[in-house]
Amino acid sequence: MKQQQVKEHFARQADEYEELMVKLVPQYLFQHQVIQDLLPHENREYHVLDLGCGNGILSELIFSKLPRARAVGFDLTENMLQAYRKKLARFADRFSLQSGDFRVDPIGSDFDIILAGLTLHHLTWPERRAFYHHLYAALNSGGKFITRDIIIDEDRAVTEDHYSLWKKFMLSQGENPEFWYEKHLEKDHPMTLTDHFSWLHEAGFIKTACHWRLYNFAVTSAEKP
Template identity: 40%
Template sequence: MEPDSIRHHFKAQVSDYPGLMKRLVPFFDEQREILLGLIPFDREAPLRILDLGCGPGLLAARLLSEYKHAELTAFDLTQEMLDSCRSRLSGVDRVSYQLGDFRSDDLGENYDLIVAALSLHHMELEERYGFFRRAYRSLKAGGVFLASEVIADESTAVREQQYQLWREFMERNGEDSAAWYRRHCEKDHPATISFLVATLSKTGFQAPGCFWRYLNFAVLSARKAAASETTPPTR
């Protein structure tokens, strides 16, 4: 999807973002907690964290509150989302803000943790390898990559059934499920879990895997080998 189209879409959502997401995404709050639960680092560690597609900072706020010595870069394409994130995190001085496109702009380096919650499906499937490779390079040895993703099942029949259940979920919450489903088909690029795991693996990540899934939503984790795992043993 073109950057302007993504910006336009999210600019319109910013005022009612948490409410809207809860109506559109099953287990929206729980997915964030599941992702947090996959972080293997000590709560007291001075982590460097990159939040890609941070939106209004719901995950960033939880990360900074759980990891009191962490520094976080909040990265987003949409100025209004970054402004909302800044206002949610006002008073926290361990944050820097970066307006940019994670498909092409510099991601920085030496991160312990990269998170991307519900933001990567805006990227085309062909862009995934290059993106994962850049994310991999931005991590320190031993670093971790966590993403909650909009996914698609391998089987067309299962996918259709899951979409039906997703649409019923949105409808029950008073949303126009036909319009959201149409938008999803036209603009999003959901990948299968096997594609994501294989691509993460090809780009160098270790132990890529899905740790939670419901319908067309999943939480994945992968890690970069620790220095001790890549250095050959010395005699």
């Protein structure tokens, strides 16, 4: 997907993002509990990067569980950053916002946690493989990378079954499944968990794991030694 297309796409969706995700992503709200459970339990200061932060839904999980954490919300569109600022106004002293294209713009460093929610599938496979090295470099030792994203199965026939189930879910939510499926084929670059973990290991990550998976969506994590 061309980055300008991504920018225009999410600029239009900023105001209705969270409501829309519930209709497009199976068990979207349940995933939040899975992600929150993966966060550290120690009450100390954490420096967090919320990559492709959208309206701040994952940062809200951070602030709720880790009262001393501070976050950088990084997103491509100003509309999304405005939605983040509005949604998390009560945490205004605990975050900063950065607008940019993470494929080419610096993402910062010295993070203890990096979150990427429905973000990395916008990268082509070569871009994503290279970007994992940037994520690794941006983390402190012992840091954790948590992502939820679109995936494909190693077996093409299973992937087609998953797409069929995904379409049934969207239809049950009152959405037009063929509209969103075509957008997905046009704009997204999902990858298998096998390649995902292989490229994370290649970048230096350890303890790679899948904690939740349904159809063509998964929540995974990895750590920097």
